[in-house]
Amino acid sequence: MKKALSFMVIRVFILSFVFTVPFPSTGLDLGDIRSWQEVICKDGEYWSNNICCKNCPAGTHLKSACTVPGERGQCEQCEDETYTEHANHLHRCIGCKKCRPDQEIVQACSHTQNYLCQCKEGGFCTPEQACEMCKKCSRCDPDEKAVRNCTATSNTECKKIYLPSEWSPGKGKFDLKSPLWKQHKYAIYVAIAVPVIISVLLLVVGAVYIYIRKKKQAGGSEDIGLKIEEGKTEHTHRMGGLSLIFSPPRQYEPFPELIPVKGEQSLRSCFHYFEEISSYHHKRFFRELNLSNNVIQNCEHMQYEDRIDHLLGIWYEKVGKCANLNDLLKALLDLDQRHTAESIQEKALADGHYVLQESL
Known part of the structure; x- marks a missing residue:
C-alpha cells in the first residue's frame, strides 16, 4: 500500500512539472x-x-x-x-x-x-527600386566621358575629364593647333561660358531690384492685377511696361468616379485585382487604408495573394457600408501608383463590375 501511494505521489509531481514548464513559442497565435x-x-x-x-x-x-x-x-x-x-x-x-x-x-x-519585361532601348529601371515607369538614360556632359553605357537595369556612368597638366595655370598659353585643344575645347567653352552667363543674370536681377527700390522710394507703386480668362486664373505683374504672367501649376484631371453594378459583390469581386501591387508598396498601401502594423505583420505568413485578399477583407469590415473601390484607387494615387490604379480601373470596367458615373 505504501509503494502504491509513493508511486501516485511521484506521478502527480511529474505531471505538475510538465504542465507548468512553458512550451517554446512558435510565433503563432x-x-x-x-x-x-x-x-x-x-x-x-x-x-x-x-x-x-x-x-x-x-x-x-x-x-x-x-x-x-x-x-x-x-x-x-x-x-x-x-x-x-x-x-x-x-x-x-x-x-x-x-x-x-x-x-x-x-x-x-x-x-x-509571368511575362519577363525590361525597359526599351534608351530607358532603364534599377532592380532595387519599384519600376512604375522607365527612366530616360542620361547623357554625359561635354567635359565627361562614358565609362559604362546605359542598360535596361542601370543608367549611363560618366567620368569627369580633367585637363592635362600642361594646360594648368602658369604653364603658358594654350596651343590652339594641338590635338589636345581640339579634343577638350568644348569643355573649356562650357567652363568659360557658364560663369559669364551666371554673372550676366546676376547683374540683370540686381538692376531690376534697384529699379523697384527706387520706384518705391519715389512714391510709385507696382501695378499688380488679377487676370481671369476662360476659367484660368493668372497673376499679372506689370513693371515699367513689362508684364510678367504667373500661372498656377497645372492640375491633373481627377480620377473618374466608378459606380458598382452589384454593390458589395462588385467591390469584393475586384479584390484580386490588387495583387498587382508590388510587394515593395503593399505595406504602405494598407497603412494608407488605416490598418495597423500589427494587423499587417500578422498576415506575413500567408502567401502574397491570400494576404492581399485577407487584408482587404479586414479593411472592408472596418469601413463597413462606406467602403468603395474609389477609396482604394485614391490610396494608390496618393502613393504615386497611378499605373497600377489605372490597370485595376480598366479591369473593373472590362469585367462589368463597375461603370463610369458619366455613362449613367
Missing part, C-alpha cells in the same frame, strides 16, 4: 487553431478537412482537396495568360501582367511564369 494544425503538416503540404494534403505543382491550381492524408487533391492546369510559379494550393492561378508600353518582352507568359 494560440487562438488561431488552423495555424496550430498547419504546424502538423510537412513542408509542401497544407491543412484541409482535418488532414494534410500535398500542394499542387507549379503551373496548376487546386480544384478539390485530397481525401486521404499525404496525397495530392485534384489539380487543374492554369488557363492561358495565367500562371503559378511554385507549388501551391491556390483556388485560381495568377493573371499574367503585361509589359508596359515603355517596356519590351524578354520572355513570354507561360503556365509557370
Whole structure:
C-alpha cells in the first residue's frame, strides 16, 4: 500500500512539472487553431478537412482537396495568360501582367511564369527600386566621358575629364593647333561660358531690384492685377511696361468616379485585382487604408495573394457600408501608383463590375 501511494505521489509531481514548464513559442497565435494544425503538416503540404494534403505543382491550381492524408487533391492546369510559379494550393492561378508600353518582352507568359519585361532601348529601371515607369538614360556632359553605357537595369556612368597638366595655370598659353585643344575645347567653352552667363543674370536681377527700390522710394507703386480668362486664373505683374504672367501649376484631371453594378459583390469581386501591387508598396498601401502594423505583420505568413485578399477583407469590415473601390484607387494615387490604379480601373470596367458615373 505504501509503494502504491509513493508511486501516485511521484506521478502527480511529474505531471505538475510538465504542465507548468512553458512550451517554446512558435510565433503563432494560440487562438488561431488552423495555424496550430498547419504546424502538423510537412513542408509542401497544407491543412484541409482535418488532414494534410500535398500542394499542387507549379503551373496548376487546386480544384478539390485530397481525401486521404499525404496525397495530392485534384489539380487543374492554369488557363492561358495565367500562371503559378511554385507549388501551391491556390483556388485560381495568377493573371499574367503585361509589359508596359515603355517596356519590351524578354520572355513570354507561360503556365509557370509571368511575362519577363525590361525597359526599351534608351530607358532603364534599377532592380532595387519599384519600376512604375522607365527612366530616360542620361547623357554625359561635354567635359565627361562614358565609362559604362546605359542598360535596361542601370543608367549611363560618366567620368569627369580633367585637363592635362600642361594646360594648368602658369604653364603658358594654350596651343590652339594641338590635338589636345581640339579634343577638350568644348569643355573649356562650357567652363568659360557658364560663369559669364551666371554673372550676366546676376547683374540683370540686381538692376531690376534697384529699379523697384527706387520706384518705391519715389512714391510709385507696382501695378499688380488679377487676370481671369476662360476659367484660368493668372497673376499679372506689370513693371515699367513689362508684364510678367504667373500661372498656377497645372492640375491633373481627377480620377473618374466608378459606380458598382452589384454593390458589395462588385467591390469584393475586384479584390484580386490588387495583387498587382508590388510587394515593395503593399505595406504602405494598407497603412494608407488605416490598418495597423500589427494587423499587417500578422498576415506575413500567408502567401502574397491570400494576404492581399485577407487584408482587404479586414479593411472592408472596418469601413463597413462606406467602403468603395474609389477609396482604394485614391490610396494608390496618393502613393504615386497611378499605373497600377489605372490597370485595376480598366479591369473593373472590362469585367462589368463597375461603370463610369458619366455613362449613367
